Amino acid sequence: MKIKITGIASYIPERKISNTDFGNHVFLNEDGTPFGRPNEIIIHKFKGITGIEHRRYAEKEHTSSDLAFFAAQKAIDNAQIDPETIDYIIFAHNFGDVKSGTIQSDMLPSLATRVKQKLQIKNPKCVAYDLLFGCPGWIEGVLQANAFIKSGMAKRCLVIGSETLSRVVDDHDRDSMIYSDGAGASIIEASEDASGLLSYESATYAMDEANYLFFGKSYNTDLDPDTRYIKMHGRKIYEFALTTVPAAMKSCLDKSGVAIEDVKKILIHQANEKMDEAIIDRFYKLYNKPVPQDIMPMSIHELGNSSVATVPTLFDLLVRGKIKNQEIHKGDILLFASVGAGMNVNAFIYRY
Known part of the structure; x- marks a missing residue:
């Protein structure tokens, strides 16, 4: 038996931040001294290495669990399933919900539980938990769903990856230009054909x-x-x-x-x-x-x-x-x- 992705969706925030928006940032070295190069040169070199020209930031009223909910809803619709039939919600993230303008991470209750509530899933046997595994978290969530389904513990899982990295970056660090916000969600089920993992x-x-x-x-x-x-x-x-x-x-x-x-x-x-x-x-x-x-x-x-x-x-x-x-x-x-x-x-x- 294999597992397959029967529903896939993403939520990409509409707020677009261009490289030029960093033109007035005060970039510093690790020891706090001025970086010593004009921002135009810093940004030009940054784009040449990373390839990044734009990134997306979440709207101020949205948190990571909100973005995850938006993506999860679309994945459920894409898979054409009843959300009450989901056995596991596996939510991969790194920093929890960080509200705009704050510095504190909020992970109580778990973000997976928050998404389950937003989806209005009543079934208590739909188990919701968070997965902290760095950037490879969504892939690891798929592997965990694979284990649950193959062991007979589940028939259907919702695996989400969501993050608002823009809220945990140091504006004085050039690396802050790399990070962005967004969410992706997938429905994982047993495969009855040649497709799958x-x-x-x-x-x-x-x-x-x-x-x-x-x-x-x-x-x-x-x-x-x-x-x-x-x-x-x-x-x-x-x-x-x-x-x-x-x-x-x-x-x-x-x-x-x-x-x-x-x-x-x-x-x-x-x-x-x-x-x-x-x-x-x-x-x-x-x-x-x-x-x-x-x-x-x-x-x-x-x-x-x-x-x-x-x-x-x-x-x-x-x-x-x-x-x-x-x-x-x-x-x-x-x-x-x-x-x-x-x-x-x-x-x-x-x-x-």
């Missing part, structure tokens, strides 16, 4: 790598040092990802029995265009193969890095034909992969 890989590297992403103080030394923001050791993450992600993808593909020539699309976490391109290049080099044209759909240019929401949002856009020069067909082999805080890495092979 074929193999998977998941790992946590927690020795030297555990603190590559962390919560740290602002680069502005005049601000409260006890107020924390998302921080990262970008170079270390880049080097880590280039080594571990291609290896995980290869292990996953080899376990599936699918030939690399049969992989039609690779849906990878949208964190940094240059890093993603390097990962794909190294993956194909492990097989001594050239990278096929149009193998990697991208949404990062317009949507930025919305963490757990990037992969399901990318899949939703691909399915709906919303990515230029990209399309998939019934029976196509897809490779999903992600890397993020933990440091966590995961992947799965999927027949569409």
Whole structure:
């Protein structure tokens, strides 16, 4: 028995933030000293590396669980199911609900419980819980749904990835330009045909790598040092990802029995265009193969890095034909992969 995605949807906030909107930011070094370059040069270099030109921020009245609810509603409609038949709601996020203008994370009750209430699901046997797994959270949620369904504990799961990273960034850190908000949701059920999940890989590297992403103080030394923001050791993450992600993808593909020539699309976490391109290049080099044209759909240019929401949002856009020069067909082999805080890495092979 396999599991398949029978419903997919995303919620992309309408509030668009362009690179030029960072023109008046005061970017600082880690020690609080001026960065020493004009913002125009900083932004130009940023776009050249990440590929990001725009990103989306949630409206002030919405929280992460609101975005998740919007996406979940659409996924349920897409799957044409009764929400009362959902056995598990698995909500992947990192920072809970952070209301606009506040600095405190709210995770009580769980965000999954909040979505269940918003969906008005009365069935108490629909179990709702949160999953903290960094950016690979949605993929890990799919793997957990796979385990529940294969074990007989569930027949149908709702897996969500949602985040409002714009509310946990340090405005004085250049990395703040990477992050964005959004949500993706999926309905997972048992597959009765050839489609579905074929193999998977998941790992946590927690020795030297555990603190590559962390919560740290602002680069502005005049601000409260006890107020924390998302921080990262970008170079270390880049080097880590280039080594571990291609290896995980290869292990996953080899376990599936699918030939690399049969992989039609690779849906990878949208964190940094240059890093993603390097990962794909190294993956194909492990097989001594050239990278096929149009193998990697991208949404990062317009949507930025919305963490757990990037992969399901990318899949939703691909399915709906919303990515230029990209399309998939019934029976196509897809490779999903992600890397993020933990440091966590995961992947799965999927027949569409």
